[in-house]
Amino acid sequence: MGWKSEIIAAAGRIRNHVVQTPVLIANGFGLNHPVELKLEQMQHTGSFKARGAFNTLLGASVPEAGLVAASGGNHGAAVAFAARALGHRSQIFVPEMAGPSKIALIRGIGAELTVVPGEYANAMQMAQDYEARTGAMQIHAYDALPTVAGQGTCLREWEEQGLRADTVLIAVGGGGLIAGALGWLDGARKVVAVEPETSCALHAALAADQPVDVEVSxxxxNALGARRIGQICLDLAQQHQIPSVLVSDDAILAAQRALWQAHRQLVEPAGATALAALMSGAYRPAQGETVAVLVCGGNIAPDPFLQAIPR
Known part of the structure; x- marks a missing residue:
């Protein structure tokens, strides 16, 4: 399979359905160099996930039973949004840990929503049961070719916008976004995986040389809390031998504050995780190495405008 051809096809398929998100060359993070930011939190529903959702739906025949997805929040919102735009019904399962802001977002879009006790894995089990019972089409959050190809359009778009950096830092949950980036870049630039210390499925899989279950907290x-990394992501990460670094919750929150204070970019913790690696020193660029950061999500909690979202 050629990832570049899949991503080029995806880009053509979704062009009229997604936002071309802006790029910012930014200072103000306590570093001695500017950082190039891709502001993907400005995508529909507040994350890159709309790319994979639209690519999946536009490339498939959707059954009468509609769509089903399990999600920590952002994927569910994207599937609900794409389904509504294309005239399909959707059933979304989210764990309680998704939080009130993302739950309200999905409800506001109009999907049928079930909130599941526990974590993402519990929501996935219920989504699989629903798929088997109804014949609905399952849209996986990260470990499916159409999803990964859709997410890869983000890096293709960024290069078309003049991406300058030698190295791109990307936060990892289940691995769909970084897998798409690796598929598109194909070794042309260095890609660094960044995960929270307490939700690090890719880091653990690279150490074990296979996907393994991890505890998430x-x-x-609620965005990076996949219990097990996707096989597509792991295969690409191993193929390209990418560095994997971990950051603390304090570092993530510091980066989140810095994005707001320096540039009025309001992002969720997951969206600030890749920047946290630079600010905390978890990733230290070599002399002369230029670095870019993908800001992946903006669905903050608590949402300051929650009351404005229709129920």
Missing amino acids: GVAA
Whole structure:
């Protein structure tokens, strides 16, 4: 399979359905160099996930039973949004840990929503049961070719916008976004995986040389809290031998504050996780190495405008 051809096809498929998100060359993070930021939190529903959702739906025949997805929040919102735009019904399962802001977002879009006790894995089990019972089409959050190809359009778009950096830092949950980036870049630039210390499925899988279950917790768990990394991501990460670094919750929150204070970019903890690696020193660029950061999500909690979202 050629990832570049899949991503080029995805870009053409979704062009009229997604936002071309802006790029910012930014200072103000306590570093001695500017950082190039791709502001993907400005995508539909507040994260890159709309890319994979639209690519999946536009490339498939959706059954009468509609769509089903399990999500920590952002994927569910994206599937609900894409389904509504394309005239399909959707059933979304989210764990309680998704939080009131993301739950309200999905409800506001109009999906049928079930909030599941526990974590993402519990929501996934219920989504699989629903799929088997109804014949609905399952849209996986990260470990499916159409999803990964859709997410890869983000890096293709960024290069078309003039991406300058030698190295791109990307936060990792289940691995769909970084897998898409690796598929598109194909070794042309260095890619660094960044995960919270308490939700680090890729880091653990690289150490074990296979996907393994991890415990998930912390400030970014409702977006980066996959218990097990996707096989597509692990295969690409191993193929390209990418560095994997971990950051603390305190570092993530410091980066989140810095994005707001320096540039009025209001992002969720997951969206600040890649920047946290630079600010905390978890990733130290070599002399002369230029670095870019993908800001991946903006669905903060608590949402200051929650009351404005229709129920």
